[in-house]
Amino acid sequence: MDIIHILFWCLSALALFAAIMVLVSKNPVHSVLWLIVVFFAISGHYILLNAQFLAIVNLIVYAGAIMVLFLFVIMLMNLNAEADPQKNSWMKIIGVVTGGLLLTMLVSAARSSSDIASKTATLKVGDIGLIQNLGKTLFTDYAVPFEISSVLFLSAMVGAVVIGKKD
């Protein structure tokens, strides 16, 4: 067990703990702050998998931009624990059962695939996560989806104008 594996397990524990705290926290602002911790832990995993670019983008875009927006919205809406609507206990039970089934399926999927277990951390293995190679594949192999996704963004922009502009 070298330092990388110790790091891997620490990050995993941190990510799981923070993710549970996101759900458990009564205060939505605390939830968002814990979610930022999750993103940091996941970024750590990306670095362990030798994907530095992805790690940085994850931090800048998710932990930075999107989470700040989240915080703003929650603070503007002024949500607090009392405003939380009472949920039907049957709905809770059904939710726990279906969620638990999904969890069982995913855990068994992860456990049964033998080749994943050995690849907890692959630092310095492969260079596909480096920005140079990412750029190359993006503009050669993945040029078509890259270009076609522009239609997607264009339609989203048209939509924003149609929905957002005053009549």
Added chain:
Amino acid sequence: MNAIIVSAVWGVIMMFCSFLVKNRGSYRHIAAFGLLTLLVANILNVKGILLFDIDDHNMLHFSNFGLYFNSIAIFSTLVYVLLTGKEMEKYGKYAAEYFTLIFFVLCGVSVLSAYNNMLMLFIGIEILSIPLYILTGSDKKNLKSNEAALKYFLMGAFSTGLMLMGIALMYGGTGSFQLEIVRAAGKANGTVLSFLEVTGLLFLFVSMAFKVSAAPFHFWTPDVYDGAPTVFTSFMATVVKAAGFIAFIKLCEVRMVETGLDIDKTFGVNWQLLFAILIIATLLVGNITAVFQQSVKRMLAYSSIAQAGFMLFALFSLNDLAKEGILVYSVAYSLATIGIFAVLVKMKDFTFEGFNGLAKKQPVLAAACTIFLLSLAGIPLTAGFFAKYYMLASVIKTGSYTWLVIIAVLFAAVSVYYYFRVIQAMYFKDGEASTEEITPSFKTGLVLLSALIILVGVMPSLVLNYFYF
């Protein structure tokens, strides 16, 4: 490739039209012309003439089946724009933008009918969905439309999340997004696929079932179809839904090659039984709930779930007959639904009572409406009959699950009840059905559409012959 690029370009052209062309009435003529050129471009693609030479690195695979479906989708949209394009101008001042979004949806349809890579599947589904969220909420002053758009957006985003999760799991299992590599992995393993791939495939199926509104993932359908402006419901329920099925079929072919259908047991999941349950649930929910509806628009929303149940038979049997069947079904269902919604848009009252006595006031409208409803119910001599026939025949050809056919026929009989309620209201009940002004050209359009439906109903080979030549 022709259809993808030309439709995107026409979307941009329509955007420019919105501020360059001052005459609002001319947007729909420009859009109709655009659809015509799009249809020509797609047919050129079928004939092997490519307008653009692009190396897609095997991301897209243009089969005859997919291209032919493109033609059907574009033709249906053309019929839709010609019949109901004028109604779009009623909702806000963004008529040209609505046509833009429709062109973008067609771009998504062309991607979905050709994808060979799960990344393209994802992009295609998104290009298809995002314009629809906007079209659903385009009636901004109407609270129901707002609610429908928000509901559709949230649920759609959630199902897209599931789809991404499925794609990620399949990537984890095979190391590639390419469909043929997924297939090859299944063959190389011989008997059992890795659990990751099966889980990923299940996730993908759930999200695709959501997109085609198969039970138990149908809960969004009635609210969204009911809340959206009627013109756009018509588009959503026809072209978009059929495109969802084409994408689903391509995905199921992966399953078929992987499992060979016969070795389901060694594979661990009995896919056919899974689909049989899905079909029965969809038929049950769609048909039984439609019986109790008071509004024709909501009844049509549930009936579209029921029709989706019939289209699911193509995914169940996955043979040549099923592929032909889904094409005939797309034509029959799209044309009839576009027709019935075109009539519905003109009605002032959407309840069954609103149709009382329509036959006396507007005999042409009532007659056309009757033909559309008969086609949806699957009465012989209309296109809907052969659509259902092909679907059931494809199941019989697989040699098992004959009981599924019997159940389907029973539910088809149930569907006759609620379709005939409209016909009964139009012909046998007295009342003052009030419609908006009906122009002679609209009437001519309806008559031509009914004639087309009967023509396909008499000669379904008319649709299929083009498929092979």
